[in-house]
Amino acid sequence: MIAQRQVWGETLVELGASDDRIVVVDGDLANSTKADLFAAAHPERFVEVGIAEQNMVGIAFGLSTLGYRPWLSTFGVFLTHRALDPIRMLVSQTGAAVRIAGAYSGLLNGRSGKTHQDVADLAIMRTMPGMTVLAPADEHEMRAAVRWAADHDGPLYLRIARDAVAPVFDIDTTWEDWAPRMLRDGGDITVVSTGVQTSRCVDAVRLLADRGIDARHIHVPMLKPLDEDRLAGLLGERVVTVEEHTMIGGLGGLVAEIVAARRSTQTVTRLGLADGWSESGPDAFLLDKYGLSASRIADRIVGVHSRPVGTPGV
Amino acid sequence: MTHHTASAEELEALARHARWLVLSTVADAGAGHIGGPLSQMDLLLALYFNHLRIDPSDPHRDDRDRFVLSKGHTAIGLYTVLALRGYFDPAELATFDHGDSRLQGHPDMRMLPGIDASTGSLGQGLSVAVGMALGARLQQRDFHTWVLLGDGEIEEGMVWEAAYAASRYGLDNVTAIVDRNGLQQYGWPAGASDRFDRRDPWAGKDVGAIFRGFGWDVIDIDGHDHAEIDRALETACGARGSAGRPTVILAETVKGKGVSFTEGTYRWHNGIATADQLAAARAELGQPETVGVAR
Numbered sequence: 001m002i003a004q005r006q007v008w009g010e011t012l013v014e015l016g017a018s019d020d021r022i023v024v025v026d027g028d029l030a031n032s033t034k035a036d037l038f039a040a041a042h043p044e045r046f047v048e049v050g051i052a053e054q055n056m057v058g059i060a061f062g063l064s065t066l067g068y069r070p071w072l073s074t075f076g077v078f079l080t081h082r083a084l085d086p087i088r089m090l091v092s093q094t095g096a097a098v099r100i101a102g103a104y105s106g107l108l109n110g111r112s113g114k115t116h117q118d119v120a121d122l123a124i125m126r127t128m129p130g131m132t133v134l135a136p137a138d139e140h141e142m143r144a145a146v147r148w149a150a151d152h153d154g155p156l157y158l159r160i161a162r163d164a165v166a167p168v169f170d171i172d173t174t175w176e177d178w179a180p181r182m183l184r185d186g187g188d189i190t191v192v193s194t195g196v197q198t199s200r201c202v203d204a205v206r207l208l209a210d211r212g213i214d215a216r217h218i219h220v221p222m223l224k225p226l227d228e229d230r231l232a233g234l235l236g237e238r239v240v241t242v243e244e245h246t247m248i249g250g251l252g253g254l255v256a257e258i259v260a261a262r263r264s265t266q267t268v269t270r271l272g273l274a275d276g277w278s279e280s281g282p283d284a285f286l287l288d289k290y291g292l293s294a295s296r297i298a299d300r301i302v303g304v305h306s307r308p309v310g311t312p313g314v
Numbered sequence: 315m316t317h318h319t320a321s322a323e324e325l326e327a328l329a330r331h332a333r334w335l336v337l338s339t340v341a342d343a344g345a346g347h348i349g350g351p352l353s354q355m356d357l358l359l360a361l362y363f364n365h366l367r368i369d370p371s372d373p374h375r376d377d378r379d380r381f382v383l384s385k386g387h388t389a390i391g392l393y394t395v396l397a398l399r400g401y402f403d404p405a406e407l408a409t410f411d412h413g414d415s416r417l418q419g420h421p422d423m424r425m426l427p428g429i430d431a432s433t434g435s436l437g438q439g440l441s442v443a444v445g446m447a448l449g450a451r452l453q454q455r456d457f458h459t460w461v462l463l464g465d466g467e468i469e470e471g472m473v474w475e476a477a478y479a480a481s482r483y484g485l486d487n488v489t490a491i492v493d494r495n496g497l498q499q500y501g502w503p504a505g506a507s508d509r510f511d512r513r514d515p516w517a518g519k520d521v522g523a524i525f526r527g528f529g530w531d532v533i534d535i536d537g538h539d540h541a542e543i544d545r546a547l548e549t550a551c552g553a554r555g556s557a558g559r560p561t562v563i564l565a566e567t568v569k570g571k572g573v574s575f576t577e578g579t580y581r582w583h584n585g586i587a588t589a590d591q592l593a594a595a596r597a598e599l600g601q602p603e604t605v606g607v608a609r
């Protein structure tokens with residue numbers, strides 16, 4: 001198991017050897033995000049700007065006007081929240097080829113706590129017109145995503161987890177397209193997940209099978225743009241979305257929008273973080289307390305499954 | 315709300331104890347910052363033991379002096395001082411970063427009495443302090459507001475927006491202290507003139523002149539010299555009500571101060587000491603086996 005941030009850094013080093021459009025703009029966190037690998041390999045295309053996230057975005061945009069494809073490197077929360085205005089004006093409104101690396105996304109950030117937890121990145125970034133929003137499940141899909149990004153024109157947000165998860169895909173994964181993928185078919189309930197929460201959901205679905213619930217499992221690696229018809233066609237009667245993200249406006253919001261807009265009869269239950277702030281603590285503690293560990297997810301899904309079909313989701 | 319007075323010798327002993335608590339607590343938690351908490355320690359002890367008008371038994375008193383730890387990542391350093399000053403039992407330090415704790419990775423004013431402002435996203439604390447100082451003026455209250463910033467932190471634009479506002483409003487009831495420990499988390503490779511193993515965030519720039527340009531008074535001190543710290547805090551506080559402009563204390567410090575293997579090494583921005591390192595540090599700091607975090 002390799003952490004996504006490690007793979008992100010290694011893949012940029014590899015791509016940077018032959019693609020001199022790639023530059024990395026760092027906000028004093030390269031040794032956390034693993035952009036330091038790129039700094040060591042390609043020092044001439046590594047720009048340290050210090051602790052100044054809005055400045056980072058402005059500089060990256062300026063570089064992009066000269067044909068560069070800059071990656072931003074800091075904790076994601078300081079980009080998606082603190083530097084949101086330059087992102088919306090300079091990057092989204094111009095369609096610039098700036099890559100926003102949301103490092104240390106979600107709840108698990110090495111115990112820094114709520115000040116550093118980015119649990120609203122997907123909700124925020126998917127409201128940015130023209131923004132591609134990627135949330136790979138594991139190290140292998142991360143490698144594929146970074147490679148894919150190299151030839152993508154336009155702005156992009158990539159959700160990156162700090163800590164390793166059990167791999168979901170094979171080492172040589174490359175996707176023809178980034179549409180939702182069915183990882184397992186099953187008739188009792190449809191579990192839709194994104195990001196590294198998909199890895200934990202693979203375990204949860206296995207636990208459900210042990211408890212007699214046959215779940216279909218769908219992974220959404222790219223929230224935007226999204227083939228909504230394809231996703232809608234994969235949904236069974238009872239749908240549960242699961243994400244390491246606030247239950248408001250992320251994957252759950254997206255699926256609920258799709259279902260509601262089609263006046264479909266499915267019930268959608270959104271599992272994610274409740275509308276409140278979390279805290280500092282070890283990964284296992286946080287996943288358990290905030291209901292995102294495989295066993296907590298399985299328990300919560302059993303609860304949904306035990307209700308009659310047609311019971312409103314939450 | 316008495317002025318506590320600790321002698322230089324007492325402060326020295328407290329500093330050794332507090333530095334050990336930082337190192338051992340972080341090692342026990344398996345996460346946390348070291349360099350910044352150690353560099354700021356002498357400044358915080360001087361504030362909390364000799365200068366702030368506070369009452370640990372009544373942490374929310376209206377007329378208390380305010381303290382904002384703008385460099386919120388160095389929370390464990392502040393928690394240690396608060397514990398030693400009597401805000402809570404030092405045994406509680408063992409809960410730091412463990413989950414279900416009042417001692418969050420970054421200070422949370424809603425959880426721990428004694429924390430005047432929540433921080434953690436760098437660059438915001440000076441604005442908070444300016445707001446407190448403006449409020450005090452509006453309400454004709456005579457407390458002083460102190461704010462501690464990092465030398466990497468002051469790369470943030472918001473700091474300078476606040477510096478502008480403080481002098482625009484002629485606030486002499488707020489004092490900023492910059493922990494000039496010469497390192498940030500990653501920064502740039504060191505040059506010939508740098509004190510440590512990475513570049514000083516302000517190498518080739520004159521921080522004092524920048525603050526003066528913004529209309530501040532500037533005091534330069536050695537941030538580990540008790541007499542100099544004492545004089546500077548006295549002068550800054552004494553300006554309240556008369557100077558008509560804010561003061562900044564630029565405190566030259568050593569990141570990781572007090573433990574030989576952490577001093578001046580950027581990699582000890584954060585880190586977990588090994589058992590051998592802990593033993594060495596304990597000996598250097600002259601701490602008996604019975605002191606520290608035991609779980």
Ligand SMILES: Cc1ncc(C[n+]2csc(CCOP(=O)(O)OP(=O)(O)O)c2C)c(N)n1
Nearest residue numbers: 028350434435436464465466467497498499
């Ligand atoms: C807005 C923001 N950007 C980045 C960080 C991550 N970060 C935490 S500490 C740190 C370096 C701080 O350096 P400095 O201010 O010099 O503090 P010290 O040396 O005293 O530890 C960084 C980049 C943060 N907490 N907030």
Ligand SMILES: [Mg+2]
Nearest residue numbers: 465466497498
């Ligand atoms: Mg510093």
